[in-house]
Amino acid sequence: MVVDLGDLSAFVAVARAGGFRDGARRSGRSASGLSEAVRRLEAQLGVRLLNRTTRSVVATDAGQSLLLRLGPALEEVDTALDVVNRFRARPAGTLRLNVPVSAVRLVLPRIVPPFLAAYPDIRLEVMTEENFVDVIASGCDAGIRYDERLEQDMVAVPIGPREQSFALAASPGYLDRRGRPDHPRDLLDHACLRHRFPSGVLSPWPFERAGERVEVDPPGPLIVTAGAASDLAVDSAIAGIGIVALFRDWLQPHFDSGVLEPVLEPWWERFTGPYLYYPGRRFVPTPLRTFIDFVKASADKF
Secondary structure (H helix, E strand, O other): OOOOHHHHHHHHHHHHHOOHHHHHHHHOOOHHHHHHHHHHHHHHHOOOOEEEOOOOEEEOHHHHHHHHHHHHHHHHHHHHHHHHHOOOOOOOEEEEEEEOHHHHHHOHHHOHHHHHHHOOOEEEEEEEOOOOOOOOOOOOOEEEEOHHHOOOOEEEEEOOOOEEEEEEEEOHHHHHHHOOOOOHHHHHHOOEEEEEOOOOOOOOEEEEEOOEEEEEOOOOOEEEEOOOOHHHHHHHHHOOOOEEEEEHHHHHHHHHHOOOEEEOHHHOOEEEOOEEEEEOOOOOOHHHHHHHHHHHHOHHHO
């Protein structure tokens, strides 16, 4: 029996993603194209591989058995094709990265334009996600996260500035009206603009000074989703609504312009910068290897 490799790849993409839309997003194909490919494969095999409902797509027992054997086999095919890619004069292929919004804003702008200029045959896809994800299951080659969110079996390569800090800021008008805090606990009497992670966690604000660590869970009139809606919190702080906490580099342009004023600067917590991570037990495709080498060579630019 001769089965189309593209149809097999379509089945794996949908089964791993648990749906046609997510499978399309992760594979770079259309949902309708994936659906047609899976139907064609099921008709050719004479077996239902996926149970479809309006809310979910789940592999049948036959589908699970096929996925278990097929996934590693397709990875071997990708590896074989990538070996041929090495003989090209210039690296080529698609590189998919899963990164938080903060990395898109603060890290990648210094890396991506010169990388694409140096390697025009590589196509880069960047997907934003605040939660830690399995990069393989998400259809990506690598991700960017901070060290406390990395798993042990991941290879981690430093990317971007190696020290970052959270900063607090408010408009001069707000601080003139409400007063300037001297200690983190003073924030309990202020209007604070908070961030909630997609997981639902509303993290307290951490502070550290001369060995003293303090966490504060301040009240406030606004809570936004971390990353995706952070600019709304910043705009609200500029408008005098309250105090915002965010990456210092994100707020620095507003400090420079004077529309925001640093708050409790001696207490700002510093932490190690982000890492590019990828599975250590998996073959590294040429586009990813090229990107890793470029990141290492660009380290002195941060």
